[in-house]
Amino acid sequence: MLLVAVPLMNFHPLVWGIVADKLISGSLTSSSLAFWLAVMLFTYLVGVVVKAIHTYLLEKAGQAFVRDIRVDLFAKFEHQSLAYHHETHSGELVTRIISDVDAMEQSVLQGLTSLLGELVTFVVVAGMVLWISPLVGSVSILPLAVSFIFIRMYNRRVKSIYSGVRSRLGKIGSFVQDRLTGVQETQAYGQQGAEERAFAKKANAFYEASIKASKLRQIYFPIVSVFGFINNIIMLGVGAWLIMNQSTAFTIGGLLAYRGFWWRLQSPIRTIAQTSDILQRARASAARVFELMQAPVAIIDTPNAQLLPKPVRGSVKLENLSFHYVPQKPILTDVNLTIHSGEFVAIAGSSGSGKTTLLNLIPRYFDVTGGQLLVDNIDVRNVQLGSLRETIGLVRQESYLFDGTVRENLLYAKPDASETELLAAAQGANASGFIDGLPKGYNTHVGQNGVKLSGGQRQRLSLARALLSKPTLLLLDEPTASVEPESESLIRDSILTRTRAGEGTTILVTHRIDLLSQSPRILFFDEGQLADDGSHDRLVTRCSAYKDAYQQWEREETVH
Ligand SMILES: Nc1ncnc2c1ncn2[C@@H]1O[C@H](COP(=O)(O)OP(=O)(O)OP(=O)(O)O)[C@@H](O)[C@H]1O
Numbered sequence: 001m002l003l004v005a006v007p008l009m010n011f012h013p014l015v016w017g018i019v020a021d022k023l024i025s026g027s028l029t030s031s032s033l034a035f036w037l038a039v040m041l042f043t044y045l046v047g048v049v050v051k052a053i054h055t056y057l058l059e060k061a062g063q064a065f066v067r068d069i070r071v072d073l074f075a076k077f078e079h080q081s082l083a084y085h086h087e088t089h090s091g092e093l094v095t096r097i098i099s100d101v102d103a104m105e106q107s108v109l110q111g112l113t114s115l116l117g118e119l120v121t122f123v124v125v126a127g128m129v130l131w132i133s134p135l136v137g138s139v140s141i142l143p144l145a146v147s148f149i150f151i152r153m154y155n156r157r158v159k160s161i162y163s164g165v166r167s168r169l170g171k172i173g174s175f176v177q178d179r180l181t182g183v184q185e186t187q188a189y190g191q192q193g194a195e196e197r198a199f200a201k202k203a204n205a206f207y208e209a210s211i212k213a214s215k216l217r218q219i220y221f222p223i224v225s226v227f228g229f230i231n232n233i234i235m236l237g238v239g240a241w242l243i244m245n246q247s248t249a250f251t252i253g254g255l256l257a258y259r260g261f262w263w264r265l266q267s268p269i270r271t272i273a274q275t276s277d278i279l280q281r282a283r284a285s286a287a288r289v290f291e292l293m294q295a296p297v298a299i300i301d302t303p304n305a306q307l308l309p310k311p312v313r314g315s316v317k318l319e320n321l322s323f324h325y326v327p328q329k330p331i332l333t334d335v336n337l338t339i340h341s342g343e344f345v346a347i348a349g350s351s352g353s354g355k356t357t358l359l360n361l362i363p364r365y366f367d368v369t370g371g372q373l374l375v376d377n378i379d380v381r382n383v384q385l386g387s388l389r390e391t392i393g394l395v396r397q398e399s400y401l402f403d404g405t406v407r408e409n410l411l412y413a414k415p416d417a418s419e420t421e422l423l424a425a426a427q428g429a430n431a432s433g434f435i436d437g438l439p440k441g442y443n444t445h446v447g448q449n450g451v452k453l454s455g456g457q458r459q460r461l462s463l464a465r466a467l468l469s470k471p472t473l474l475l476l477d478e479p480t481a482s483v484e485p486e487s488e489s490l491i492r493d494s495i496l497t498r499t500r501a502g503e504g505t506t507i508l509v510t511h512r513i514d515l516l517s518q519s520p521r522i523l524f525f526d527e528g529q530l531a532d533d534g535s536h537d538r539l540v541t542r543c544s545a546y547k548d549a550y551q552q553w554e555r556e557e558t559v560h
């Protein structure tokens with residue numbers, strides 16, 4: 001399309017030349033003038049329309065490309081392992097999916113569309129210039145070649161600067177995200193001033209990197225433009241000299257046409273310089289986007305992964321299980337235990353003893369580093385992730401609630417749940433009472449991470465969400481740690497009701513004495529190892545570490 005549009009849009013200087021030469025030779029008539037004017041208008045009009053269609057189609061393709069990259073990138077984030085998300089700052093990921101993809105978009109839309117157009121323009125116009133006069137054409141195009149050399153030099157130097165600019169923007173993104181999440185702490189400790197200074201420092205690092213690129217641009221771009229202008233001087237000089245010396249190789253009409261063509265040669269050079277700059281920026285962004293795109297996902301289905309055979313029974317077995325986040329620091333060492341289907345088991349242990357870690361190994365948020373973990377006697381690494389996780393309900397120490405209504409948060413576990421199921425889950429978690437008391441009941445907005453609810457309400461809502469999917473295996477990590485006694489007893493009641501009704505296995509991490517004393521079985525962890533396994537009464541008498549810990553927890557609770 002460009003090959004049609006560009007010659008048509010750049011035909012007019014030729015008409016100027018033809019008309020001027022006819023004027024000089026006296027052969028111009030009013031009808032031939034009218035003819036040439038009509039040709040001039042028609043060629044330009046058709047050229048403009050074809051170019052507009054071409055640009056629209058190209059932009060459409062560019063936008064689709066950018067949309068697909070964003071969608072793919074988001075999908076990649078959603079599937080990345082927890083270990084990856086712990087290592088990578090979410091602010092950095094947000095910057096990449098928004099700002100870096102945006103920079104790519106600009107390059108595709110503005111850069112590539114105009115670059116293609118200008119390159120074709122340059123070739124076509126250079127062809128016309130050479131056709132009018134091979135001699136004047138070739139000497140005048142020469143300086144333009146020098147411009148290209150400078151553009152290349154600029155590109156080489158600016159490459160690393162742009163990578164720096166993008167990475168600094170990423171740092172700004174992660175800083176803002178982190179500090180906004182902790183804004184209450186900043187205000188509580190009166191650190192606003194320090195945070196502002198720290199942010200200003202990051203903003204300044206970005207400013208300095210950007211200024212460096214700008215400086216480089218203002219060194220190279222004027223040089224490029226001067227060489228483009230020299231071509232203008234050569235055209236006039238050589239052309240006029242030839243005519244002065246009565247050479248037949250050139251005419252005044254030719255000179256006039258050149259006058260029109262000069263700008264059409266100069267402007268592609270400028271655009272190519274600017275576009276190559278945009279492309280360099282985009283390249284830095286694209287490198288960051290593709291780095292994320294290509295990052296391997298650590299936790300995926302193995303090729304022969306199977307579905308958990310139905311009905312899922314919900315037994316868990318740990319065989320010589322070991323785990324570490326970093327090789328130097330073992331978290332769990334050689335753990336052996338079996339939790340039977342339908343059992344209610346409590347896990348206790350000092351802070352940092354690996355209880356949360358152990359729960360996270362069951363739905364395979366992390367893979368064991370030694371031994372194996374079996375659900376219904378199948379190594380979880382051989383089970384399809386979807387099949388494994390749909391049988392598990394997990395209420396984390398700090399479960400996340402999405403910015404939406406109570407109902408939307410509950411339905412997250414089972415989007416097609418009926419109203420009866422929804423109410424039953426809320427009742428099961430002893431949450432229906434407080435939900436009914438909310439201004440709009442189930443349609444009340446809870447705010448980001450449920451900020452508009454109390455700690456106890458958040459926990460019970462999380463529990464209700466987990467119960468809605470009717471998990472065969474319910475994992476609860478300190479669900480009552482930060483709630484008042486009333487919420488605690490409500491949560492305890494719902495766990496006991498579930499167990500009595502034979503609704504599945506429940507594994508509860510807790511250090512609440514009330515819950516521990518009512519648990520039929522306690523797994524007590526000490527320094528990454530299973531120190532003892534039995535009922536509360538037996539553990540108190542035979543495991544001194546448990547007894548000490550229990551007395552400590554008892555003291556803590558009476559103090560509060
Ligand atoms: N993502 C991680 N990367 C590296 N180390 C980690 C990570 N998560 C936890 N740890 C370390 O693993 C150890 C066990 O942590 P874990 O959260 O499992 O303890 P916990 O028993 O649940 O403690 P608490 O009772 O305080 O919740 C801790 O020493 C902790 O520092």
Ligand SMILES: [Mg+2]
Pocket residue numbers: 355356357397477
């Ligand atoms: Mg924990």
